Amino acid sequence: MLKIIPIIACTLALSSCAALQQVTTTSDNTITKNNDNGLVTLQSNYSVKQTADRFESIAKDKGLTVFTRIDHQKNAMGANLLLKPTEVIIFGNPKAGTPLMNCAQSVAIDLPQKVLISKDVAGKVNLTYNNPEYLKARHNIIGCDKVLNNISMLLDNLATAATSK
Numbered sequence: 787m788l789k790i791i792p793i794i795a796c797t798l799a800l801s802s803c804a805a806l807q808q809v810t811t812t813s814d815n816t817i818t819k820n821n822d823n824g825l826v827t828l829q830s831n832y833s834v835k836q837t838a839d840r841f842e843s844i845a846k847d848k849g850l851t852v853f854t855r856i857d858h859q860k861n862a863m864g865a866n867l868l869l870k871p872t873e874v875i876i877f878g879n880p881k882a883g884t885p886l887m888n889c890a891q892s893v894a895i896d897l898p899q900k901v902l903i904s905k906d907v908a909g910k911v912n913l914t915y916n917n918p919e920y921l922k923a924r925h926n927i928i929g930c931d932k933v934l935n936n937i938s939m940l941l942d943n944l945a946t947a948a949t950s951k
Contacts, residue, residue, distance in 0.1 A: 817946075824916055824917045824919075824920025824921070825914050825915070825916065825917060825920075826915055826941070826942075826945070827912050828912065828945050828946065828949045829911070829912055829949065830903070830910075830911040830913055830948070831949060831950060832911065833871070833905075833911060834871035834904060834905050835871070835873070837903045837948055837949060838855065840947070840948040841875055841901060841913065841944060841945070842875055842877075844944055844947050844948055845875070845877050848940070848944065849879065850878060850879050851877060851878060851879060852875060852876070853876045853877060853878070854875075854876050855874070855876075856873060856874045856876075857872075858872040858874065859872050870904065870905045870906070871903075871904065871905045871911075872903075872904040872905070873902075874901070875900065875903070876898050876899070876900050877898055877899055877900075877901075878898030878899050882933065882936065882937055882940070883897045883898060883899075885930060886927065886930055886937070889927045889930035890925040890926060890927040890930075892925045893921055893924075893927060896924075896925075899916070899937075900915065901913055901914065901915045901944075902914040902915070913945050913948060913949050915941055917938075918934045918935075918938045918941070919934070919938070921934075922934055
C-alpha cells in the first residue's frame, strides 16, 4: 500500500501539469498554448534572425505597423554580457487595438502587440506571443469577442507563416 501512494501522487502531478498546456503538432512545427501564463509558442524552422525577418516582412505586408525591433542579444553584448539569440518585435494596428481599448482601456498596457523570437537551451527557435484569450481574462474584456477572434486569427496566421517552411 505504501508503495502505491508515491505512484498515485506522481501520476496526479503529471496529469495536472499536462492540463496546464494544450499542444498541437502540425507538419511543420509545434504550437503550444500555455493556459497558465497566457502565452502561445510556435517552434520555428528558421534561425532567430530569419524568423524575426520573416515575421517583420509578413506583418508589414499585412498592413501592420512595426514600431520597433529589439535585439536583446546585441544589447547584452554591448554590456559585455552573454545571452542566447533573443529578439522582440513590437507591432500593431489602431483598427484592431482601438476597439479593444474601448472595451477595456487597461488592455492598452499590453498593446501594441509583441512577439518574442528566441533560441532555447535545447537550441530550438521559438516564436511566442500573448494569447488574446489571456488578455480577455486579464482585463475582463466584455463585448469584444469578434475583435479578439480577429486578432487571434491574425496572430496565428502571422506566427505560422513566419515559422513554417
